[in-house]
Amino acid sequence: MSKDILVIGGGIAGMQSSLDLADMGIKVHLVEKLPSIGGKMAQLDKTFPTNDCAI
Amino acid sequence: MPEKKEDIRIGVFLCHCGSNIAGYLNMEELAEFSEKLPHVTFVQRNLYTCSEGGINEIKKGIKEQNLNRVVVASCTPRTHEPLFRSSCGEAGLNPYLFEMVNIRDQCSWVHMKEQEDGTNKAKDLVRMGVAKAALLEPQESIMSEVQVRALVIGGGIAGMTSALALANRGYEGGLVEREEALGGLLNNLNKLGPTMIEADELVEEKTRSVTGNSNITVFTNARVTEVQGFIGKYKVDIETESGVKKIDIGVIIVATGGRPFVPEGLYNYDGKRVVTQLEMEKLLKAGLDPAIKNVVMIQCVGSRNEERPYCSRICCQTAVKNAMLIRELNPDAKVSILYRDMQMYGVENEEMFRDSKAKGVRYINYDPANPPQVEPDKVRVYHALLGRDMDLPADLVVLSTPLVSQEDAEVISRLLRVPVDENGFFLEGHVKLKPLDFATDGIFLCGSAHFPANIREAVAQGLGAASRASIPLSKGSVVVEPIISVLADEDACRGCGLCVALCPYGALEIQKTEKGRKVHVIDVACKGCGVCAATCYQHALSINSFTDQQIEAQLEAFLD
C-alpha cells in the first residue's frame, strides 16, 4: 500500500503543498500540464503586498 | 586546523554553460589566468560542469589530483551550489571546502557585448573566489533532536483545529487556554455566516473532539509563564489552577486570536441603544425585541483611521449576516448599513451580500471626512448619490468595530521571542510566502492572532499551521547548514548583548560563564545572516565560511 500523494497543478499552491508533504518525508508526484511549473505567479512582475519579485 | 599554505591544492572548474558563458567570454584566456593563481594546481573547462559528465570530472579531480579545495565558476549558487557541494562530499572532500563564482549572471549575461571587459571581470571574480577558497575550513552539519510533542497556545477554533490535526497525525500535544472554556470568540456568537449554523453547536462538537482525544492534554484557566529553549527542545511552564505544570515540547503554535474593539466615546456608544456587533449577536441569540423596527449599522468604527489604519476584514461580513438575521426575525424592520467599502471579497461573501440586498437590506455609502451623526432616535448621514443629508430613524444603532490584538500579545511575544506588527498582531516570517511561520524556526501561527480571519479562514490556517509544525516533528531532528555564527573570540566578548537584541531569529543569548557574561549561539536557531557579526564592535562573533579573514582576502585579491 502506498502512502504517496499526487498533487495536480504546479502553481504556488501546488508547489507549497508538495514542499510541505515532501518535508514531512512523504513522497509526492507533482503533475503539471505545462512544460514548466510556476503557474500564474511566474508571470507576475512583482507581487503585493511585499512588491518583491514573484518567485 | 587549516593546512599549511603550501599544502593547499585548489581545482578550478570553468563552465561554458553551452554557449551561455563561452559564447561571450574568452574561456581560454580565463583558464590560462586561473592556472597562474596561487594554490591552483588544476584547471579544467567543461561544456556543462553541472551535467553528469561535469560532476564526474570534479570527483575525478578530487581523487586523481588530490584537490583539497574546489572552485566552480559557472552560473548562480542559488540553483547549483547545493549540487556542487554535495558532489564534493560524495568524492570525500568536506562539502564546505567548495566555493562558487558566478560568471554567468555577473559576467556573460550582463556584458554580452563587451567580451574583453566581461572576461576581465570574470578574472577578478575567479581570483577572489580562489583567494577565499584557500582560507576555507571544513565544517560539519549540525543536527539536533526534536521532542515529538507540540504546544498550542489559544483554544479558539484555530487552535483547536491545529491540535486536532496534529493528534490525527499521531502527535501528542498540549492545548493551553486562558479561559475556563474552549471556543474563543465563538462562545459569544449567535449564528455563523455564511452557513448560519449555531456557534454553540460548533463549539460543543469541537470541544468534545478535543477533550476526547487521548493525544491532546487540555489546560484551561491556564497561561504560559515561561518558555526556554529552541526548535525541538522547548521547556515550557504552564500556570494552571492546580499549580505550575512543566512540559517538554518540540514546536509551538500561537493561536491566541483577537478581541473586538470597544468603541468607548464613539457615536454615542452606550451598550444599550448603540451597541457593537458582538452585543448584537447576544441580542439576536436572546430573540430580538419585536419593537425594534429601525436599525442602522455603521461600518469601520475605530478602524481604517489614523490610530488603526488597517481594515479588519471580517466586520463587513458580520454586519451583512446580522442585518439579514434581523430581517428574518422582524420582517418589517428596516435595516440600513452605512459603509465606506463593503469588503465582501470572494465567492461566499459576495453571495451573502447579494442575498442581503434581495432581502431588503439597504446600503448607503458614507465619506469618512463627513461621518454619520448618531442622534437620540435617528442617524443623520450625507448621502453621496442624492447629494444631501438624510435622516434615518433608528431604535437600534449597531457599530461594526474591528478585531484588535489581545492585550497580552506582548507577553507571548516576549516569552517566545517572536515579533508583533505595528497593529499588535503577530508578525509572520514572510507576509506572502510564509504566512503561517514565524521567522524563528519551530514556532507557527494561525487564526486571528495573525490577522482578523473568519471561521473558514481560521480553520484552514489551523490545519496549515499543523502541517508546518509537523515537519520537524516528522523528521525527529533538525539539520542545519553549518554556515552560522560562532563565538570565535570568547575573550573579546563583553557580554553587552547588542547582538542578542538585533538577531532576527532569537538565536543568541547571554550566559554566565567562568569568564563572565558571554554570548552563546544557539546553533540550530542561527541562520547565518551575519547581523550579529557585523554589529559586534569587539569582532568576537564570526560567520563560518564568511570570516573576516576570508572576506578581507577576497577584497585584497580584488584590489591586486
Next chain:
Amino acid sequence: MLDVGRHPNIELLAYSEVEKVEGEAGNFKVTIRRKGRYVEEDKCTGCGACAEKCPTVVSDAFNEGLGERRAIYSYFAQGIPSTHTIDADHCRQLNGKKCGICAKTCQAEAINFDQEDRILELDVAGIIIAAGYDVFDPSVIPEYRYREIANVVTAIEFERLLSASGPTGGHMDRPSDRAVEAEIAGLEKKAKKSQKAISKLEEKFNEPSAQFYKKYQAGEYKDDEDRKKWADKYTAHLAVTEPLEELKKQAEGFTVAKRLAFIQCVGSRDFRFYPFCSGYCCMHSIKEAIISHEHEPETTSSIFGMDIRAVGKGFEEYKIRGGNNSNITYVRGRVAEITEGPDNNPVVIYEDTRERKVKRQEFDMVVLATACAPIKGIAELAKTLGVELDKYNFIKTSSLSPVDSTTPGIFVCGCAESPMDVPESVAQASSAAERAAEIAFQMDLEKEKAVA
C-alpha cells in the same frame, strides 16, 4: 520553485496530465500521460542553443501573446524543469518539412523526434487538486472593446509589459505604438532588400535612381527594357520607403504610457459573467499602478471601482500609501464604456457617483482587472477524479472543511477552490498538505497493523 525541482521526495512530472483515477481514499490508482517533448529530459541541459537557431517563430503564451518564442522553447527563462520542449504543432520537422536544425545544434544530443507520449501508473494514498484558474477573457464584454482598442489591455498583459524579462524589457510601451514599430521593422527589412536591388542598377548605369526616374517619367528611355525594370524596382522601393518615413515620423512622438486607468470588476460581480468577487484584483491594480509609478515618476493612475477591496494584512495601508506616494486616484463608480480618442488614446466614460455626473476622461492606456475564471478543463478533471464542482465550476468544499472536496482523500487548495491571493493560496496549500498527510499517516498505521 527551485526547491520543488530539487527535493528528493518530489517527482516532478511536468508536461503531463492525469488521465484516469480509480480507487478510494488511501488507495488510488492513477494513470498519467507524460506528453512527448521530443527532447530527452535527462540529456537537455537547458542551454537554449537550439532555440537560438530554430527558424520557426511562434506567439508566446507565457508573455500573453505580446512576445515571440521559437518552436523549440523553454516555457520561461527560469522555468523548472529547464528542459526545452518542441511545440509539435509548429515544428517544421514534425510537420513533414525538412529542418532538424535544433538536433544539429544541440551538443547534448537531447533532441529526439521519435519520442512518444509515455503512460505512467501510480499508487497514491491521497490527491491534492491545485489546478488554479484562468484569466477571464474580456473580449465578450462589448462596452469595453478589448481587442478592438489596441491600448486596452488586461492586467496580466500589463504584468508582462512591466516585467524586465517581458517583451518590452519593462517599458510601458503602448500596444498601438508597438504595432507601428513592428510595422516599421518589417518595412525596413523590405526597404533594405529593395535598396540592394536598385543599388546594383545605380552602379550599373552610374546614376542615382531619383535622377534617372525623373528622366524616365519625362519619356526618355522608351524602349529600354533594362531601364524599365529599374523604374519598376524603384517605384516598388518608393512604395516601401514612403510609408516607412511616414511611420518613422509618427514613431518619433511615441512615449511610454503615463496616464493609466484601471477598471475593476471586469467580469466579476457581474451577473452576465461571474457574480462573485475575485478578491485579488483590487490589490493587483494598486500594485501595478505603484510599480508603473516606480518605473516612470510622472505616471498618474485612476482606479475605477465600486468598492476597493483591500482586506489582507497590510493591504489597506498599501492602498493608502499608493494614493499618497504614487499618484493614484480612487474613483468610485462603474465604467459604462470605453471608446477610442485621438492618438489611439482610450477614453473612459463613467459616472462619478460623488459628483453625480457622467464624465469622459482620456488615458494613454487602460488596464482591465479581469475576473478569476475557473480553469479550462476543470470539469473533465473533476469527472476523472469524481469530485463535485460548485455552481461556478470551482471545486466544491464547505466552510468548516475548507480544503476537503466532496470525495474523501481528495483535497483542494489555491484558486481551484475559489479566487484567492498568494498568501491565502500558500496557507491553504499547507492545509491541504495536512489533510493529505493525515491519510498517509493512516496508511502507515494500517501497514504496521498488517505487519503485527
